[in-house]
Amino acid sequence: MNETAHDPVKIGIVSISDRASSGVYEDKGLPALQEWLTRALQNPITFEPRLIPDEQDTISATLVALVNEGCSLVLTTGGTGPALRDVTPEATLAVAHKEMPGFGEQMRQISLRFVPTAILSRQVAVVRDQSLIINLPGQPKAIAETLEGLKDAAGQQLVPGIFAAVPYCIDLIGGPYLETHDAVCKAFRPKNAVRQPRSA
Ligand SMILES: Nc1ncnc2c1ncn2[C@@H]1O[C@H](COP(=O)(O)OP(=O)(O)OP(=O)(O)O)[C@@H](O)[C@H]1O
Numbered sequence: 001m002n003e004t005a006h007d008p009v010k011i012g013i014v015s016i017s018d019r020a021s022s023g024v025y026e027d028k029g030l031p032a033l034q035e036w037l038t039r040a041l042q043n044p045i046t047f048e049p050r051l052i053p054d055e056q057d058t059i060s061a062t063l064v065a066l067v068n069e070g071c072s073l074v075l076t077t078g079g080t081g082p083a084l085r086d087v088t089p090e091a092t093l094a095v096a097h098k099e100m101p102g103f104g105e106q107m108r109q110i111s112l113r114f115v116p117t118a119i120l121s122r123q124v125a126v127v128r129d130q131s132l133i134i135n136l137p138g139q140p141k142a143i144a145e146t147l148e149g150l151k152d153a154a155g156q157q158l159v160p161g162i163f164a165a166v167p168y169c170i171d172l173i174g175g176p177y178l179e180t181h182d183a184v185c186k187a188f189r190p191k192n193a194v195r196q197p198r199s200a
């Protein structure tokens with residue numbers, strides 16, 4: 001199908017790390033987010049990348065600015081743990097119009113299949129205006145793990161990733177119609193919400 005048949009989408013990607021933002025180590029969060037989203041979505045994507053330190057006011061202001069710039073989806077990575085400087089959930093809740101607790105619950109379930117410390121991530125998801133904001137853990141490998149879930153060696157889904165619910169959530173808040181590549185992530189919508197393929 002021609003790319004023009006898919007709605008364009010603007011996505012904010014935010015890496016929150018004191019050390020990556022000050023150059024102590026190379027940021028691997030933004031490349032991992034961009035790579036996974038490009039692989040998963042059929043829609044043409046405009047990315048709005050931000051690399052910022054673990055400062056609550058800066059995080060909240062960045063999220064509000066990305067929503068105001070028209071991002072339908074904003075994914076953050078980092079700062080969800082219990083350390084003193086980990087304030088991403090607080091900064092996200094401070095700009096919430098609605099909490100979406102199912103995303104955090106599901107991410108911790110998925111992550112427990114990879115690491116016993118999954119319960120240390122306090123990640124949240126919220127809706128602000130017509131944007132869905134989701135916190136992911138800071139370990140770069142956790143990005144694909146939580147978005148995609150767990151598959152067996154044959155590619156059969158064992159635990160669904162959270163991204164399966166993202167397209168329908170964005171429909172419900174009035175955003176673009178997101179279409180995924182099923183081999184990466186099979187999005188779920190109720191039958192009456194599935195749009196018939198448009199000709200290019
Ligand atoms: N943006 C990033 N780029 C590369 N590696 C990262 C990044 N963020 C986190 N990591 C890795 O994942 C680990 C856990 O992430 P966490 O968010 O807890 O970092 P941290 O220990 O709070 O430090 P910092 O905020 O300075 O990255 C880090 O110690 C680091 O090895």
Ligand SMILES: Nc1nc2c(c(=O)[nH]1)N[C@H]1C(S)=C(S)[C@@H](COP(=O)(O)O)O[C@H]1N2
Nearest residue numbers: 078079080081111117121137138139142145
């Ligand atoms: N999928 C996945 N989830 C994960 C991890 C991981 O390696 N993979 N690390 C855990 C650990 S060790 C911590 S402390 C928390 C919080 O991480 P953050 O502060 O980097 O956001 O995420 C948890 N969730």
